[in-house]
Amino acid sequence: MSEDKPRSHGRLAARPSLRPRELVTDTPELQGAWRARVITLLPEAFPGVLGLSLTGKALAEGLWHLETIDLRPFGEGRHRNVDDTPAGGGAGMVLRADVVARALDAAAPGTPADRARWPLIYLSPRGRPFDQATARQLAAAEGVTLLCGRFEGVDQRLLDHYAIEEVSLGDFVLTGGELAAQALLDATVRLLPGVLGNATSTDEESFSAGLLEYPQYTRPQVWEGREIPPVLMSGHHGEIAKWRKAEAERITRERRPDLWAAHEATRPAKAPKKRKPKASTDEGIEPAKA
Numbered sequence: 159m160s161e162d163k164p165r166s167h168g169r170l171a172a173r174p175s176l177r178p179r180e181l182v183t184d185t186p187e188l189q190g191a192w193r194a195r196v197i198t199l200l201p202e203a204f205p206g207v208l209g210l211s212l213t214g215k216a217l218a219e220g221l222w223h224l225e226t227i228d229l230r231p232f233g234e235g236r237h238r239n240v241d242d243t244p245a246g247g248g249a250g251m252v253l254r255a256d257v258v259a260r261a262l263d264a265a266a267p268g269t270p271a272d273r274a275r276w277p278l279i280y281l282s283p284r285g286r287p288f289d290q291a292t293a294r295q296l297a298a299a300e301g302v303t304l305l306c307g308r309f310e311g312v313d314q315r316l317l318d319h320y321a322i323e324e325v326s327l328g329d330f331v332l333t334g335g336e337l338a339a340q341a342l343l344d345a346t347v348r349l350l351p352g353v354l355g356n357a358t359s360t361d362e363e364s365f366s367a368g369l370l371e372y373p374q375y376t377r378p379q380v381w382e383g384r385e386i387p388p389v390l391m392s393g394h395h396g397e398i399a400k401w402r403k404a405e406a407e408r409i410t411r412e413r414r415p416d417l418w419a420a421h422e423a424t425r426p427a428k429a430p431k432k433r434k435p436k437a438s439t440d441e442g443i444e445p446a447k448a
């Protein structure tokens with residue numbers, strides 16, 4: 159089959175390619191822009207929501223770069239099979255190691271071998287839970303390669319051979335890795351310089367200081383008989399900051415005891431209060447004898 163001949167998939171025309179496909183080709187590719195490479199059986203799912211709003215604007219401006227690698231053309235035989243039945247039996251299908259390896263090799267050129275500079279991640283419910291700290295690490299790297307699973311996942315030998323890090327979006331099972339990849343990319347891209355209009359807006363939000371965010375309010379001042387807390391309307395910045403800190407601590411304590419415990423563990427220990435010596439007997443101290 160000629161590589162350039164479009165194949166019809168129902169109403170969609172797909173052009174198999176063994177090279178990463180740039181999703182935004184009519185925009186400047188800024189030198190040193192953060193890059194994401196996504197290996198997927200559903201390249202048409204990208205950029206998806208990432209192409210909208212702030213991440214979409216940043217993509218169009220070349221502040222970051224997105225490429226997909228369609229897994230299908232790396233498949234076996236006339237039908238480009240990418241999966242096979244699980245060894246040992248059982249339901250579903252497993253993505254073949256040799257097929258995914260070919261896609262990974264095609265995604266490698268131009269990426270540094272140092273995984274700290276360019277992590278290689280398989281989105282997987284068995285992975286390390288994704289969090290804000292991981293988003294910050296990814297944003298500080300030069301880019302990332304993401305492997306989206308489908309069916310029952312990927313042959314373990316591939317994960318071992320390439321030492322692929324597994325990252326999970328949470329304790330639930332999605333149909334495929336594409337939504338997880340988009341969530342991970344959204345959380346990462348918004349931390350890149352210049353993506354958010356207001357550079358300070360990531361400083362105070364949930365998880366930045368190990369706490370959940372305080373409650374937010376806006377006009378009208380009274381809605382359905384509910385008032386905005388008066389302190390927020392006082393114009394007293396010191397009091398507002400105090401209230402927000404107390405609320406962030408309360409909400410974290412109530413909703414996420416795990417986060418609260420970690421936050422408490424990192425707080426500097428309070429110096430013990432100095433007690434005034436008392437000259438009375440009410441704490442069981444014998445008065446000095448005359």
Ligand SMILES: C[S@@+](CC[C@H](N)C(=O)[O-])C[C@H]1O[C@@H](n2cnc3c(N)ncnc32)[C@H](O)[C@@H]1O
Pocket residue numbers: 280281282283284305306307308309310311312325326327328329330331332333334335336338
């Ligand atoms: C149906 S799932 C496979 C689930 C797998 N058999 C298991 O029980 O762990 C198919 C693909 O969706 C993606 N996926 C599902 N849940 C996910 C999660 N919580 N986080 C990240 N990726 C997930 C993975 O890429 C996975 O290979």
